[in-house]
Ligand SMILES: [Zn+2]
């Protein structure tokens with residue numbers, strides 16, 4: 105059931121819907137609309153009260169109370185009286201309460217009788233009451249409770265407390281529920297103004313370093329996420345509506361601190377390195393410096409940091425750590441990439457060119473997932489840098505490729521026997537048969553080259569090294585990035 109909404113303050117409504125969405129959310133204040141009542145359905149096989157059709161004193165009493173109430177309405181209380189001053193009020197619109205109260209009380213009574221012995225009696229009954237209460241609609245905030253709702257509450261309260269067939273513990277739980285729901289004035293809503301929550305959240309969104317490459321793709325998720333809603337209920341059994349509450353500002357701030365810590369400890373330069381994703385160190389270093397400066401400036405802008413201080417401090421500390429980490433690791437990463445200028449005399453290294461060096465840098469990064477293989481790979485490249493031990497280099501390269509295959513394909517076979525595993529692996533990655541064939545041909549000839557030139561004799565022609573190294577790296581990249 106989608107309730108009908110009657111707009112009281114059209115200006116504000118139009119403004120809210122017509123894209124003044126600088127806050128990212130559109131809020132319509134409860135002061136600016138009323139929700140009209142709608143009919144509810146009884147449970148299937150509805151049974152009228154036992155006294156039907158000659159109603160007893162209790163049931164007749166409801167009818168009498170309702171008529172007396174409607175005669176006075178809206179001069180029944182100070183809040184409803186305010187309705188007399190507005191142009192959208194028209195008493196005739198509320199005439200439905202003359203029958204609605206009686207009907208909904210009887211329907212609810214029927215639901216209580218039918219459900220009280222069921223296992224899920226509490227949910228069945230309270231959901232029905234909740235569904236009924238909603239059907240009474242809602243006056244704009246400030247104009248009092250929905251007309252007639254108090255008579256409904258009082259009647260259900262007396263039905264439950266006087267019922268003979270309901271055990272005392274169940275009575276107590278239902279009466280507590282009615283007390284909570286039925287007297288909002290006794291339990292004023294602690295909901296924080298949504299605007300304050302949105303503002304708090306938006307500030308976090310602007311302060312958290314989403315501009316850093318490894319956080320970038322998380323931003324859309326967090327921009328749409330609403331961390332200030334909690335206690336989302338199970339759907340109502342009858343109208344399937346879900347209820348939720350907004351959190352307090354304190355809870356939101358605590359939540360933002362937790363989210364900050366969770367994000368920066370699970371994704372950072374160190375985790376990027378172990379996942380083989382730490383590339384282009386010098387660019388990242390610049391981004392970290394810019395981003396941390398941005399944080400400092402934001403902190404200056406909101407001089408009184410109040411609730412933001414906690415997570416801003418955590419972020420500042422994190423930035424210092426990250427910058428230090430990058431500074432420390434950068435020289436190591438560049439040392440292990442062989443030099444294309446072989447020696448100081450300017451003779452270039454015959455074993456690699458700048459394209460080879462790029463591939464080596466990439467493979468070194470990718471192999472961070474497998475530290476033992478990475479170690480072997482780095483040692484091979486240190487030899488390459490010296491321009492000697494070519495046989496050893498090719499041996500090491502072959503082993504790196506073989507071990508990487510075992511690790512990536514989860515197959516312990518020797519390289520010559522990996523064809524079935526390669527086919528399965530690449531087809532799972534959506535690669536074509538032709539692609540698999542090329543890959544396999546390269547591996548096949550690579551194995552043959554090694555068997556005849558590397559394994560069994562020392563006669564490696566230095567002018568062939570670069571080509572073989574490049575083939576190995578090309579295969580490694582294809583395998584590790586698939
Ligand atoms: Zn009766």
Ligand SMILES: [Zn+2]
Pocket residue numbers: 178179180181182184248
């Ligand atoms: Zn009233």
